[in-house]
Amino acid sequence: MARNTQVSADHNAPPITQTLAQFVAHHPSRGWSDSVDHEAHRTLMNWVGCAVGAATHETAAAALGAVQALQPAAQATVLGRRERVDMASAALVNGISSHTFDFDDTHLKTIIHPAGPVASAALAVAEHLGASGRELIDALVLGIDVSCRVGNAMYPDHYDRGWHITGSTGTLGAAAACARLLKLDVQRTAMALGVAASQPIGMREQFGTMTKPFHPGGAARAGLMSALMAQHGYTASPKALEAPRGMMQTISTKNDWTEITHELGQRFEISFNTYKPFACGIVIHPAIDACAQLREQGVRPEQVERIELKVHSLVLELTGKKEPADGLQAKFSVYHGCACGLIFGRAAEAEFDDAVVNRPDMVALRRKVVATVDNSISEASVDVTAVLTDGRRVHVVVEHAIGSLQRPMTTAQLEAKFSGMADTVIGVERCRALMAACWGVGAAADVRALTELARP
């Protein structure tokens, strides 16, 4: 009967749950630099654009159909739609929409998409409470700090074993943000994190299906409910995150606790958030960027005999789909990404339309891409050579793609991206007003001025 009753256990973990609860409950409002605060606005604005943009997608429609079977009360806005639903359901649907295009944001150190779970939960609660924009931004910064720090501690082991780290850490970030908005004390904030710790969401096998964007949405809903339960007196283990059979040790064999405690309250992970210029997995971005550069250098698809692509192994592991059948599969095809870069010089949502994916010139060009793994190349980089029919070779190395921390999206680029997604959903005028509301939300007396503009 004897058996190994725990694979590995660190019985000396610091009190992570308590430390984070203290931080979330007591860190001063706007207790960070102007640049951190500005990044929070960029994060919010980018997230709103993504959610509005995908609001009429079949993924959002299916989720909303399920929610409506519950006959929800009209507490909070489904961004980009006329419907209002209860706040937990709004968190779910907005979290799904915002990640549907795979066009949102990325905390590069962990590949977490931080806004989806946290902003979706926070905005729904803030809207229902009539909270100020400052309270919303505070909650967003603190919530993202919680999920990304937990991610830093567990990455890469946790991700490698199959977890979609956005959803698994996102529940904690969403709970933290909602606890802050609900003004829970340290004790109840710890309980909110504790209930959330039993609900890590998301397996990587789901990539390429609607369940991938479900992960941030589900995490948003679970975190929000955890905070509501704690508010009403629900209890959890005060060591739910760090104990030997708590969340982190159960779902990751790597747990570097110092990633959570080091410079807590001084360094904010939202500072390291980036925004996608292309509507697909971040690991394809250098390849798209490189092929767009080939296009700028005058290389035309019909001249191409072969495109030689050297990439880190993770690129092919995550996005090695050689013959994508539709737009969703194309999001996981570095081959399609290369074709987009060379043919269009861009890869927004329109370039992942099923019809575009199946265009003969796209199919033909994809087949000319020969990808090889070279692990001397970083995950953030790519080495591309276009071999032309006349024997010429055009070589491009992208060290850091556009949208990376080293080459961040400008405000103008973010606004163009927002309009490109949201104009057709809520109209050009409303879209402009909504962007302005996002930029100014930190000074808004009531977030409902913003959510009202997010409806068609």
Place this chain on the structure above:
Amino acid sequence: MARNTQVSADHNAPPITQTLAQFVAHHPSRGWSDSVDHEAHRTLMNWVGCAVGAATHETAAAALGAVQALQPAAQATVLGRRERVDMASAALVNGISSHTFDFDDTHLKTIIHPAGPVASAALAVAEHLGASGRELIDALVLGIDVSCRVGNAMYPDHYDRGWHITGSTGTLGAAAACARLLKLDVQRTAMALGVAASQPIGMREQFGTMTKPFHPGGAARAGLMSALMAQHGYTASPKALEAPRGMMQTISTKNDWTEITHELGQRFEISFNTYKPFACGIVIHPAIDACAQLREQGVRPEQVERIELKVHSLVLELTGKKEPADGLQAKFSVYHGCACGLIFGRAAEAEFDDAVVNRPDMVALRRKVVATVDNSISEASVDVTAVLTDGRRVHVVVEHAIGSLQRPMTTAQLEAKFSGMADTVIGVERCRALMAACWGVGAAADVRALTELARP
């Protein structure tokens, strides 16, 4: 940059998701023996009693408070209360209540408490749909088969690494039961299981807090929503359970696929369900039973100098709390269990009242219990010797405790247990009628006849 991008992977798993979906969607109604069907009624009846019994507990009240913040529609009954809430919230609260006393049921091979997640989800959907009792029983049998078979495949590794297997497999069982009730086809049933596969719930660190009963409740809600989403066209990976980065390989290094496929549709795991005679973790039951037998043999607490307890290591690991401060902690104290057996000859919910836990005679007797680990003793057994002040030694060995498969609870014992919990909540008359409705539910035209009786 090179790293081990998956710890271990079985790329040759059989199509588990598809096989289970086929089974759930197409297995004939009542396609099993009468004894299986009878066991399903016992499972339902025992679960209803537990949920009604704990309906006024602070745990249910806290959960319901959070749910009411969503202003839910009155779709389904909160068992034992006047409130009606939306079906997802009813699944949550009933799942919590039914496990609050730790007095529900146990699938001994996996220590899964199967009814909590599955029955809570199924009854809420059945009530809202006005389904027949036969449809409910069918869903219960099939849902429990799914979660217990997945549990069989992963146990014990999955449990040992920290997962509360009731919640982690329960989401799948709940999704299966709801898919059946919603009459989803094979394809959509597979999608329901797929969405659910991203939501394993529950860490063992939560034992002793309200978040332990949250696990079956959260699993019920998550499974129910997964089925609703699939009904509305939501998609997931068709290999979400078995793929290398699907649910099972992500959360368990042991995956014996034959446990899922062997005799599927012929052997039903609900046949192996057992019902707790004592309101605490199953591993304490042999010790309580043994001490109650000492009491029957005339041993009186004041005669006892020492109680020598020999147990499997898991007993102390799970329930080794030497000095429990309150009723909740006492549920994880084999020492308290021994004192209950010797002093009261029983250990129902009343014996876990805070006041009882702190009675001086209980505290004194607990301190006389000396537990030692002997792994030649099975988890289901115990060896107890009472050493009396006059030097006499009274020895009892319990191979299988009352409530085990070998010594099952009788119908009369189940009814006494039900009344003991539910009489004070809904009244003696209603309680009797509700029990009758449970026994007869398989023939009921509409389950709402039953749910109506479960209100005070």
